[in-house]
Amino acid sequence: MSTLTADTIGAFLDEQSRKSTLRFITCGSVDDGKSTLIGRLLFESKNIFDDQLSALESDSRRYGTQGGKVDLALLVDGLQAEREQGITIDVAYRFFATDKRRYIVADTPGHEQYTRNMATGASTADLAVILVDARKGVLTQTRRHSRIAAMMGIRHFVLAVNKMDLVGCDEPVFSAIVDEYKAFVATLGDIAVAAIPVSGLDGDNVLRPSERMPWYHGPTLMAHLDTVELGAPDRVSAFRMPIQYVNRPDLDFRGFSGRLAAGHVRVGDRVRVLPSGVVTSVRAVISGFDQAKEAVRGDSVTLTLAEEVDASRGDVIVAADAPPEVADQFEARLLWLNEHDLVPGRQYLLKSACKEVTATITAIKHREDVNTGAHMAAKALHLNEIAVVNLATSAPLVFEPYTRDRALGSFILVDKLTFATVGAGMIDFALRRASNIHWQSLSIGKDERAAQKHQRPRCIWFTGLSGSGKSTVADLVERALHAEGRHTYLLDGDNVRHGLNRDLGFTEADRVENIRRVAEVARLMVDAGLIVLVSFISPFRSERRAARDLFAPGEFVEVFVDTPLEECERRDVKGLYAKARKGELRNFTGVDSAYERPEAPEVHLHTLQHAPEELALQVIKSLG
Amino acid sequence: MTDHLEAEAIEIIREAVASARNPVMMYSIGKDSSVMLHLARKAFFPAVPPFPLLHIDTGWKFKAMYAHRERMVAESGMRLLTYTNPAGKAEGVGPFTHGSNYHTDVMKTQALKQALDLHGFDVVFGGARRDEEKSRAKERVFSFRGVGHRWDPKAQRPELWNLYNTRIREGESIRVFPISNWTEQDIWTYIHRERIPIVPLYLAAERPVVERNGQLIMVDDDRYPFAPGERPVMKRVRFRTLGCWPLTAAIESDADTLEAVIAETFNARSSERQGRLIDTDEPGSMEKKKQEGYF
Numbered sequence: 001m002s003t004l005t006a007d008t009i010g011a012f013l014d015e016q017s018r019k020s021t022l023r024f025i026t027c028g029s030v031d032d033g034k035s036t037l038i039g040r041l042l043f044e045s046k047n048i049f050d051d052q053l054s055a056l057e058s059d060s061r062r063y064g065t066q067g068g069k070v071d072l073a074l075l076v077d078g079l080q081a082e083r084e085q086g087i088t089i090d091v092a093y094r095f096f097a098t099d100k101r102r103y104i105v106a107d108t109p110g111h112e113q114y115t116r117n118m119a120t121g122a123s124t125a126d127l128a129v130i131l132v133d134a135r136k137g138v139l140t141q142t143r144r145h146s147r148i149a150a151m152m153g154i155r156h157f158v159l160a161v162n163k164m165d166l167v168g169c170d171e172p173v174f175s176a177i178v179d180e181y182k183a184f185v186a187t188l189g190d191i192a193v194a195a196i197p198v199s200g201l202d203g204d205n206v207l208r209p210s211e212r213m214p215w216y217h218g219p220t221l222m223a224h225l226d227t228v229e230l231g232a233p234d235r236v237s238a239f240r241m242p243i244q245y246v247n248r249p250d251l252d253f254r255g256f257s258g259r260l261a262a263g264h265v266r267v268g269d270r271v272r273v274l275p276s277g278v279v280t281s282v283r284a285v286i287s288g289f290d291q292a293k294e295a296v297r298g299d300s301v302t303l304t305l306a307e308e309v310d311a312s313r314g315d316v317i318v319a320a321d322a323p324p325e326v327a328d329q330f331e332a333r334l335l336w337l338n339e340h341d342l343v344p345g346r347q348y349l350l351k352s353a354c355k356e357v358t359a360t361i362t363a364i365k366h367r368e369d370v371n372t373g374a375h376m377a378a379k380a381l382h383l384n385e386i387a388v389v390n391l392a393t394s395a396p397l398v399f400e401p402y403t404r405d406r407a408l409g410s411f412i413l414v415d416k417l418t419f420a421t422v423g424a425g426m427i428d429f430a431l432r433r434a435s436n437i438h439w440q441s442l443s444i445g446k447d448e449r450a451a452q453k454h455q456r457p458r459c460i461w462f463t464g465l466s467g468s469g470k471s472t473v474a475d476l477v478e479r480a481l482h483a484e485g486r487h488t489y490l491l492d493g494d495n496v497r498h499g500l501n502r503d504l505g506f507t508e509a510d511r512v513e514n515i516r517r518v519a520e521v522a523r524l525m526v527d528a529g530l531i532v533l534v535s536f537i538s539p540f541r542s543e544r545r546a547a548r549d550l551f552a553p554g555e556f557v558e559v560f561v562d563t564p565l566e567e568c569e570r571r572d573v574k575g576l577y578a579k580a581r582k583g584e585l586r587n588f589t590g591v592d593s594a595y596e597r598p599e600a601p602e603v604h605l606h607t608l609q610h611a612p613e614e615l616a617l618q619v620i621k622s623l624g
Numbered sequence: 625m626t627d628h629l630e631a632e633a634i635e636i637i638r639e640a641v642a643s644a645r646n647p648v649m650m651y652s653i654g655k656d657s658s659v660m661l662h663l664a665r666k667a668f669f670p671a672v673p674p675f676p677l678l679h680i681d682t683g684w685k686f687k688a689m690y691a692h693r694e695r696m697v698a699e700s701g702m703r704l705l706t707y708t709n710p711a712g713k714a715e716g717v718g719p720f721t722h723g724s725n726y727h728t729d730v731m732k733t734q735a736l737k738q739a740l741d742l743h744g745f746d747v748v749f750g751g752a753r754r755d756e757e758k759s760r761a762k763e764r765v766f767s768f769r770g771v772g773h774r775w776d777p778k779a780q781r782p783e784l785w786n787l788y789n790t791r792i793r794e795g796e797s798i799r800v801f802p803i804s805n806w807t808e809q810d811i812w813t814y815i816h817r818e819r820i821p822i823v824p825l826y827l828a829a830e831r832p833v834v835e836r837n838g839q840l841i842m843v844d845d846d847r848y849p850f851a852p853g854e855r856p857v858m859k860r861v862r863f864r865t866l867g868c869w870p871l872t873a874a875i876e877s878d879a880d881t882l883e884a885v886i887a888e889t890f891n892a893r894s895s896e897r898q899g900r901l902i903d904t905d906e907p908g909s910m911e912k913k914k915q916e917g918y919f
Contacts, residue, residue: 003891004886004887004890004891005884005887006879006881006883006884006887007883008887009816009883009884009886009887009890010883012887012890013813013816013817013886016809016813017627017813021628090762090777090778090780091762092758092761092762093754093761093762093804093805094755094761095754095755095805095807104805116782117780117782119782119784120764120782120783120784123784123785124785124786244635244638244639244642245638245639245641245642247668247670247671248671249670249671249672253670253671255670257638257667257668258638259631259634259635259786286669286670288630288666288669289665289666289669298627298628298631299627299631300630300631300632300634300635300638300667302669313642337782349791351787351789352787354639354642406785407785407786410784410785410787411787412784412785412787412789414789414791419789419791419792419793420781421781421782421783421784421789424782424784
């Protein structure tokens with residue numbers, strides 16, 4: 001780069017702003033040399049400042065793994081724990097530029113336990129550089145990362161066979177790895193692979209062609225990155241803009257802000273707001289402080305519409321004559337990101353485009369083995385596992401298949417209690433099931449039925465450990481209500497497991513389904529006007545919350561029958577604790593399966609201090 | 625490219641505001657803050673951005689910075705909140721008397737946490753960029769902070785696509801960095817293209833400086849503790865970065881126009897944080913400060 005002056009800067013900035021940006025990730029197994037390779041790219045492309053270089057020299061003496069020589073990996077491994085352990089834990093983003101392009105590179109961790117961080121990097125990348133240690137060849141983690149990168153929609157791979165210096169720069173070693181890898185990638189779909197033999201440590205074929213590998217005639221890594229043609233990332237050409245924010249500073253202005261996910265929009269275009277389906281036209285396109293004539297994919301703008309329409313955050317404004325699909329049941333591919341397993345039937349928050357809804361995985365169709373791609377049956381999904389699932393959402397989603405449009409085809413799942421991001425999903429297609437079953441509206445409703453019985457329908461939900469006294473108290477409450485002339489029904493855990501839930505065991509997944517069914521039955525009974533008493537251990541907060549969500553406010557009364565574990569175990573009415581302690585009974589709540597205490601129950605019964613009759617009275621009083 | 629970065633930053637700002645209960649934008653008066661303010665105004669035009677600006681005032685900023693702050697607040701129509709750690713102020717904490725580490729901890733990190741707690745902000749915009757420093761290169765765009773504003777770099781939430789998880793529980797907060805993917809060059813390019821007003825200290829002028837430990841410190845008020853025989857000399861200098869004046873070194877330069885500054889920046893062979901004395905106090909110092917709640 002020649003020296004710039006105040007006079008030449010204008011032309012220079014113009015030139016810079018015309019450069020395209022390539023976002024890529026580097027991935028592969030531990031110790032394949034990812035960080036060193038990026039360090040080499042930065043170093044040789046003169047993207048390291050002098051003071052960074054001198055800091056690197058002192059860091060290399062302190063933490064370096066190259067025997068006092070400059071350790072380029074330390075340019076990238078920024079966390080103290082990473083430098084001390086010599087590993088990469090989280091994605092690091094690095095920025096550099098050549099005469100041709102600008103680059104954002106995400107250096108992703110190789111350890112299996114940090115796969116979710118690798119997925120974070122992959123989700124925004126156009127290209128993946130997959131490193132393989134020439135001495136070790138294609139490993140499990142190479143396949144895992146390639147599979148995730150492919151699933152995330154990356155269509156350009158570079159296989160960088162690294163540490164060629166350690167195998168004598170031998171061509172047959174390189175060719176064997178390339179053949180094996182290409183055969184594997186062919187199973188992942190339509191992906192272009194460029195294979196390059198390199199040495200990150202010495203710089204062979206990184207920026208300068210290697211003299212030690214005259215048998216290789218292809219481009220260097222840098223030359224390949226500078227010239228690779230990426231093509232359009234998405235295949236949707238019609239206009240789509242999810243509404244991110246409704247801008248309403250005063251009564252005269254109502255703008256819909258968002259970023260175009262696809263296509264373009266001009267003033268006067270006919271558009272449709274989904275899911276409502278209302279059609280109107282675009283009055284103005286506001287870009288920054290200016291009125292624009294049009295906006296294109298990737299632009300953040302604010303639109304005003306010709307008619308006053310009801311539209312809010314999460315709705316999608318689309319081309320009127322080419323709308324995407326709207327559905328509430330899907331097949332999707334899912335990567336699980338959390339230590340706590342995915343449990344079918346449990347409710348999660350789902351965020352897609354700007355829409356947040358509640359979602360339930362209704363079935364795990366199959367889990368996919370990361371090495372072989374083999375389909376396997378699964379009842380739950382563990383950290384870093386991939387599966388094809390069916391899911392249902394509480395409200396309809398406007399979507400595109402992920403392979404057509406990343407923005408409208410991707411979603412994340414968030415745990416309802418911890419708010420951790422637990423899953424990353426990609427929609428394949430909508431399931432038609434829901435569209436054929438319509439809600440039948442009936443003339444007689446809950447209010448009419450309840451009025452006939454002269455009572456307020458309720459669901460009284462007793463939760464507590466086995467042997468805590470739930471059934472005893474519930475029975476007393478029902479007797480008292482019955483004596484008052486109330487119309488009641490008691491759903492008891494043990495009894496329901498003899499019939500409706502006979503097919504369920506005691507795994508976490510089965511417990512979730514157990515509660516889901518009972519909650520639905522209780523809802524039908526409340527709808528029928530009954531006071532329903534539910535006596536179930538119901539150990540998990542999320543399922544109790546899901547049950548509560550089925551009812552109108554005030555209808556659900558959570559009663560925590562609080563008896564210490566030692567006391568329940570001492571009583572051991574059914575002899576179950578003894579069995580569980582001997583290991584004859586698995587997944588027993590309180591012994592080898594958790595009980596999550598209610599945080600804010602409507603009624604909290606302390607059983608040690610009070611007789612069952614007093615406790616029953618306490619419950620009845622709470623009903624008002 | 626700048627268009628893409630601008631669109632991305634605006635998307636991030638809107639997303640955070642759409643889901644925040646009580647958002648605020650940190651305003652440090654420097655060039656990154658100036659860009660942030662400009663982006664926020666664009667994101668919500670024709671409305672005024674629906675959140676206040678927060679300036680943590682250590683009491684040691686350059687006089688020109690305070691003047692610029694007042695100008696921008698008037699121009700934007702936004703509300704400005706300022707906060708100074710009362711205990712630190714009473715104790716007379718300053719960089720000369722207490723050292724840079726203690727000063728930064730009490731007057732910046734502690735003050736920031738106090739101010740956030742005082743107002744109960746749940747979403748806090750910051751102008752940090754990933755190209756600035758190694759631990760920042762690792763940080764998410766939506767950076768989750770636990771109770772006590774702590775950052776746990778080993779347990780960051782996965783952040784996929786542009787689907788930001790904005791959910792938090794009581795007492796937790798999120799730091800949001802809309803210009804994460806900008807480089808220093810992008811900042812200057814954008815300031816130039818958009819004609820964004822910046823503090824004049826970024827441009828070269830004759831200023832009184834003292835040379836200490838190889839760094840040029842501008843004497844901005846009468847609190848400078850001169851060594852015997854030491855006195856300021858006039859030099860043509862400018863600043864690549866602005867903070868507390870005793871902790872921000874100037875560089876000698878003739879670049880007195882924006883174009884000349886940009887040319888010099890693009891020709892530069894040392895990174896901008898070199899002028900920041902607090903980054904290099906001890907190994908991993910930025911990461912430690914961030915874990916404790918610093919930006």
